[in-house]
Amino acid sequence: xxxxxxxSLQVLLALADDDRHGYAIIKEIARQTQGKLQPGTGALYTxxxxxxxxxxxxxxxxxxxxxxxxxxxxxxxxxxxGRAALAAETARLTELIAVARKKxxxxxxx
Amino acid sequence: xxxxxxxxxxxxxxxKHMRRNYGSEMTLVFTERLQERPGARPMLWIxxxxxxxxxxxxxxxxxxxxxxxxxxxxLYKRNPGFALLAFLMLSVGIGxxxxxxxxxxxxxxxxxxYRDGSHLVLLETKDLKRGWTDNVSAAxxxxxxxxxxxxxxxxxxxxxxxxxGSGDPERLLGARVGGNFFRLLGIAPALGRDFVGDDDQxxxxxxxxxxxxxxxxxxxxxxxxxxxTIELDNEPATVVGILPEHFQFPLMGRANLFMPLAxxxxxxxxxxxxxxxxxxxxxxxxxxxxxxxxxxxxTRSLAEKYPGTNAGxxxxxxxxxxxxxxxxxxxxxxxxxxxxxxxxxxxxxNIAGLMLAKPxxxxxxxxxxxxx
Numbered sequence: 001x002x003x004x005x006x007x008s009l010q011v012l013l014a015l016a017d018d019d020r021h022g023y024a025i026i027k028e029i030a031r032q033t034q035g036k037l038q039p040g041t042g043a044l045y046t047x048x049x050x051x052x053x054x055x056x057x058x059x060x061x062x063x064x065x066x067x068x069x070x071x072x073x074x075x076x077x078x079x080x081x082g083r084a085a086l087a088a089e090t091a092r093l094t095e096l097i098a099v100a101r102k103k104x105x106x107x108x109x110x
Numbered sequence: 111x112x113x114x115x116x117x118x119x120x121x122x123x124x125x126k127h128m129r130r131n132y133g134s135e136m137t138l139v140f141t142e143r144l145q146e147r148p149g150a151r152p153m154l155w156i157x158x159x160x161x162x163x164x165x166x167x168x169x170x171x172x173x174x175x176x177x178x179x180x181x182x183x184x185l186y187k188r189n190p191g192f193a194l195l196a197f198l199m200l201s202v203g204i205g206x207x208x209x210x211x212x213x214x215x216x217x218x219x220x221x222x223x224y225r226d227g228s229h230l231v232l233l234e235t236k237d238l239k240r241g242w243t244d245n246v247s248a249a250x251x252x253x254x255x256x257x258x259x260x261x262x263x264x265x266x267x268x269x270x271x272x273x274x275g276s277g278d279p280e281r282l283l284g285a286r287v288g289g290n291f292f293r294l295l296g297i298a299p300a301l302g303r304d305f306v307g308d309d310d311q312x313x314x315x316x317x318x319x320x321x322x323x324x325x326x327x328x329x330x331x332x333x334x335x336x337x338x339t340i341e342l343d344n345e346p347a348t349v350v351g352i353l354p355e356h357f358q359f360p361l362m363g364r365a366n367l368f369m370p371l372a373x374x375x376x377x378x379x380x381x382x383x384x385x386x387x388x389x390x391x392x393x394x395x396x397x398x399x400x401x402x403x404x405x406x407x408x409t410r411s412l413a414e415k416y417p418g419t420n421a422g423x424x425x426x427x428x429x430x431x432x433x434x435x436x437x438x439x440x441x442x443x444x445x446x447x448x449x450x451x452x453x454x455x456x457x458x459x460n461i462a463g464l465m466l467a468k469p470x471x472x473x474x475x476x477x478x479x480x481x482x
Contacts, residue, residue, distance in 0.1 A: 022139040040154075041140045042124075042161035045132045072134045 004089055007039055007047045012056060012078065012086045019060040019077040022048070048076065056082035114141050120159060123166035125173075196461050203457035210447040217443050222431055225296020226391070231398075232361075232433050233263070233388040233405070236426035243426045245384040247419070248377050253412060254388065254425070259404040263390035264288035265371060268362050275341035277328070284367035291368070292319070294391055295359070299351030302336045305370050309350070312374040316347035322355040324366035342369070360434050361387070381419040389430070402427055 004012070007029075014020060014028035022044060030038045039047070051057045060077040078086070114137050121133050140158065144151055186193035224230060233254060234243040246254070246265070255263040266287040273280045288294075289310030298304060299319060309317045318340065320329075329335050339346040347369065359365070371386075392401050405425040413420045 022135055023142050040157045040161045041136050042158055042165050045136050046165045072138045074135055
C-alpha cells in the first residue's frame with residue numbers, strides 16, 4: 001500500500017469523530033489546521049476516491065436534516081482499516097517527534 | 111453560463127469513472143464554497159482548474175501508461191522468444207544511434223573545453239617554396255609572440271621523463287610548456303598553483319604539474335604530494351599543482367607531467383633549431399584573415415633581417431579545432447549519425463511488422479482495457 005499523503009491523513013482525521021460530507025470535511029480540515037490547509041474540491045475528491053478504493057473510508061448511510069439535505073450529498077465514515085491506519089500513522093509521527101525532541105529540534109510555529 | 115455548468119465542463123478533465131462517481135457531489139461542494147466566500151471566487155476557480163488539470167493528467171496519462179506496461183509485461187512473459195528478439199533489435203538501434211550521437215556531440219556540437227576555444231590557433235613555420243610545415247625556433251617564437259594580432263602566445267614541446275625515487279622507476283610522457291600555457295587555455299589547476307613567471311626562468315628551481323589521472327594512479331591521490339619533490343631525470347623537481355580531472359590536450363598524446371620551458375639565453379637566440387609547437391590566442395577584434403596578413407608581414411621582415419635562417423619561411427596557421435581533426439571528421443560523423451537514425455527507423459518498422467504479423471494479445475482483452 002502506498003503511504004498516506006498529508007491530505008489523506010487530514011481526511012481520515014476529519015472523519016475520526018464524526019461522519020461528514022465533502023464540504024464538511026473541507027471545513028473540518030481548515031479548522032484542524034487553523035486554516036493552513038484548505039484543499040480544493042478536485043484535490044479532496046482525488047483523495048477521497050483513493051481512500052475509498054483502499055477501503056480506509058466508505059459511504060455512510062446517514063442523512064442530514066431534511067432542510068439542508070440534497071440527494072447529491074453523501075456522507076463518509078472511517079472503516080476499521082481506516083481507523084487502524086490512522087492510529088498507525090499517529091504512532092509513527094509520535095515516534096518521529098520523540099526522536100526529533102531528543103535531537104533538540106525545536107518546533108517553530110508560523 | 112452558470113457556475114455549476116462551467117464547473118461540469120471542467121470536470122471533463124477527470125477520467126470518466128471518477129466523474130461518474132463523484133461529479134455531481136463535487137459540483138455541489140464547489141458551488142457551496144463559491145456561495146460561502148464570494149470574495150475569493152477568482153482564487154477558487156484558478157486553484158480548482160489547476161488541481162483538475164493535474165489530477166486529470168495523472169489519471170489519464172500515467173495510469174494508462176502503467177496499464178500498458180503491465181499488459182506488455184504479460185505479453186512478453188507468454189512469448190519470451192519474440193520479446194528477446196525485439197529487445198535485441200531495439201538495443202542495436204538505440205545503442206548505435208546513441209553512440210553516434212556522443213561522437214557527433216564531442217566532435218561537432220561541443221565547443222573545445224578551453225576558454226574561448228574558437229580563438230585558439232596553432233602557428234607553424236611554413237616553407238614557402240616547398241609548402242611543407244615545421245616547428246618553430248625559440249627566437250622566431252619570441253618575435254611572433256609580439257605580433258599585434260595575437261592576444262597571447264605560448265609554446266610547448268613534448269618529451270619523455272624518467273621518474274625515479276620512490277616506487278618503481280617509470281618512463282612517462284610529458285611536455286615542457288611555456289609558463290602561460292594553462293592560463294592561455296583557461297585551465298586552472300584543481301589543486302596547488304599554476305606556473306608563475308619565476309618558474310619559467312632558466313636556473314629556477316624545477317617545478318612540475320601533474321594530471322589528475324596520473325596523480326591518482328601513481329601517487330594514489332595523496333594531497334601531501336604538493337610541495338614535495340620528485341626525481342625527474344635524476345634531478346629533483348617540486349610538484350606545485352594538479353590539473354583538473356579529464357584535462358587533456360590532444361596534440362600532446364597522453365602527456366601526464368608538465369614542466370616549464372625555462373628557455374636559456376642561448377636557446378632564446380637560436381633560430382636554427384625548430385623544435386617548439388606554438389599555440390596562440392587571436393585577439394577577438396581581429397578576424398582570422400587579418401591575423402594571417404599581420405603574421406605574413408612579420409615573417410617577411412624576419413626573412414629580410416635573418417636571411418640565413420629565415421629566408422623563404424612564412425607562417426602557417428590553423429585553428430586548434432581544425433588541427434584536432436574535428437573538421438575533417440565533421441561530414442563523416444554527421445553522415446554516419448544520419449545512417450544510424452535510419453537504422454533505428456528500420457528497426458522500429460521491423461518490430462512493428464512483427465507485432466502486426468502475430469496476434470500480439472488476445473483480442474478479448476481490448477474491451478476490458480478500453481473500459482479501464
